[in-house]
Amino acid sequence: MKLFDGKTALVTGGGRGIGKEIALMLAKNGADVAVAARTKKELEKTAKEIKKLGRESLVIKADLTKDKDIKKMYLEFMKKFGKLDMLFNNAGVAFEGELEENTQKQIELMIDVNYRGLVKSTQEALKHMERGSVIINTASVAGKTGYPGLAVYSGTKFAVIGFTEAVAKEISEKGIRMYAVCPGATKTRMWDELYGGKAEFRPEEVAEEVLRMLKGRNLKPGTAVVVRHHKK
Ligand SMILES: NC(=O)c1ccc[n+]([C@@H]2O[C@H](COP(=O)([O-])OP(=O)(O)OC[C@H]3O[C@@H](n4cnc5c(N)ncnc54)[C@H](OP(=O)(O)O)[C@@H]3O)[C@@H](O)[C@H]2O)c1
Known part of the structure; x- marks a missing residue:
């Protein structure tokens, strides 16, 4: 019997990087997993790997800047799986540069x-979640400390942590838990496009921290957990 046998999960930004590794970690532990983002080819690759692990998978093409796509994402998810046990609001974008250099776009x-997409996704998800469900939002260490050159990004991640803390309190009565995970520099396309070179973590290590959070029955809802290196 695996930890997540019979459980269903949705991972946004599940086509690559941290989201992909979270999706595969969940499937390895028995969950059926849907992955959502804009790039279908990447999502299909993740879905194929999930199926290879013997689990059900679903590809959902969705642009989280669009409300109608967010609604459609949950319609497609519920049509396939019928219930939502775990949500990972993980999709994100970052652009480096001082505020005065950032373009409006x-x-x-x-x-x-x-932030906005994560808020809307959570609001839709809660319509479907039942007692025992869990939501983990991917924030960042830049959501704990302001990073120059990443001011707007940092601001969105501070917002994610505040949102997580507040919503966790709102939903505790329903028996639904919400947490944030805060990775440091992680070797993904985002990292390569921002800075390149060596990073502190592999995306698999972030997924391992998420697994530890899911197992940690004593972790207080609303907590923003900073990813660390753990001795094996
Ligand atoms: N890498 C790091 O050092 C680091 C550190 C701390 C936190 N994080 C956070 O970790 C999360 C994952 O990032 P990553 O490092 O794995 O980067 P990544 O490899 O670039 O992955 C980002 C994911 O988000 C999706 N995404 C972006 N815009 C989207 C949109 N409009 N609609 C739907 N999906 C969208 C991307 O898919 P499409 O482009 O196909 O839509 C992709 O699957 C982000 O929230 C990021 O802020 C990363």
């Missing part, structure tokens, strides 16, 4: 994907 995208 960059500013809007960071706010719309990292």
